[in-house]
Amino acid sequence: MTEPAWCPGCGNFGILSAFNAATEEAGLKPHQFTIVSGIGQAAKFPHYLQCNTFNGLHGRTLPVATGIRLANHEMTVIAVAGDGDCYGEGGNHLIHAMRRNVNIKLFVHDNRVYGLTKGQASPTTAEGTKTKNQPFGVFSEELNPMALGVALDCSFVARGYAGDKDHLKNLMKDALNHNGFAFVDILQPCVSFNKVNTYQWYGERVYHLEPEYDPGDRVKAFERSLEWGERIPLGIIYRKSRPVYEKRIPVIKEIPLIRRPFIPPDTDAILKEFY
Ligand SMILES: Cc1ncc(C[n+]2csc(CCOP(=O)(O)OP(=O)(O)O)c2C)c(N)n1
Numbered sequence: 001m002t003e004p005a006w007c008p009g010c011g012n013f014g015i016l017s018a019f020n021a022a023t024e025e026a027g028l029k030p031h032q033f034t035i036v037s038g039i040g041q042a043a044k045f046p047h048y049l050q051c052n053t054f055n056g057l058h059g060r061t062l063p064v065a066t067g068i069r070l071a072n073h074e075m076t077v078i079a080v081a082g083d084g085d086c087y088g089e090g091g092n093h094l095i096h097a098m099r100r101n102v103n104i105k106l107f108v109h110d111n112r113v114y115g116l117t118k119g120q121a122s123p124t125t126a127e128g129t130k131t132k133n134q135p136f137g138v139f140s141e142e143l144n145p146m147a148l149g150v151a152l153d154c155s156f157v158a159r160g161y162a163g164d165k166d167h168l169k170n171l172m173k174d175a176l177n178h179n180g181f182a183f184v185d186i187l188q189p190c191v192s193f194n195k196v197n198t199y200q201w202y203g204e205r206v207y208h209l210e211p212e213y214d215p216g217d218r219v220k221a222f223e224r225s226l227e228w229g230e231r232i233p234l235g236i237i238y239r240k241s242r243p244v245y246e247k248r249i250p251v252i253k254e255i256p257l258i259r260r261p262f263i264p265p266d267t268d269a270i271l272k273e274f275y
């Protein structure tokens with residue numbers, strides 16, 4: 001565990017402290033979970049914790065997390081990624097993890113820029129935003145992660161905010177307790193490279209979904225997922241109970257792979273079949 005190398009004021013600090021409180025309140029001990037991350041500012045997250053971790057390639061967080069979960073579904077598996085990492089380089093993996101309902105928890109630190117490489121546009125950067133790499137402004141429309149999750153029938157789709165730690169802690173706890181793929185997009189101010197989506201900007205717009213809001217209504221969830229701009233909803237936008245992937249695979253559904261005895265195959269006998 002080392003001192004965080006993030007800029008003072010970075011939204012990642014709020015996410016780290018919400019996560020620590022969430023795991024403590026959920027009674028999750030460090031040996032009971034593994035954090036998988038890739039490359040980026042967000043991906044440094046497990047470096048500042050004491051837990052099992054796998055730090056891999058940019059955009060490849062979800063395939064590794066899927067492998068760990070399928071090998072040992074007694075382990076809580078958490079994937080942490082930036083918006084570039086998860087929606088750009090790793091976008092195809094996100095689609096399939098949601099579709100399969102792999103039982104992992106995904107926390108996306110969505111600062112709406114590529115932070116580590118100094119502020120290029122990411123898939124969630126607003127159309128028209130000028131950066132050093134996009135001097136004429138971004139030409140493409142931004143990705144809407146919440147609408148993507150609802151459209152793919154993802155079993156848990158939520159939005160948190162790094163500047164609202166208590167609410168984020170509760171969302172993270174709900175995600176950790178959810179049986180299935182839990183997707184939390186976390187609005188994260190990047191004080192160095194995103195001068196648009198600041199703490200003040202979010203503070204004027206975010207609101208909590210009303211207590212009577214029903215996250216089980218997919219059509220209403222889709223409507224809420226489209227809300228962005230003057231008002232930005234925080235909370236569980238969509239939730240649905242669906243069979244988890246590990247329970248659909250015959251060889252592991254009763255007993256995790258790691259608990260099966262290892263019986264090495266008789267390679268000589270196999271090779272003889274080809275003689
Ligand atoms: C395949 C690949 N492409 C590009 C890079 C360079 N790279 C490293 S970090 C990064 C940006 C990370 O941005 P994001 O995932 O949004 O996370 P943040 O740093 O903003 O938390 C890029 C483009 C890389 N390491 N690997």
Ligand code: SF4
Pocket residue numbers: 005006007009010011012041111115116189190191192193
């Ligand atoms: S560059 Fe942005 S995301 Fe990276 S540590 Fe600094 S404030 Fe945080």
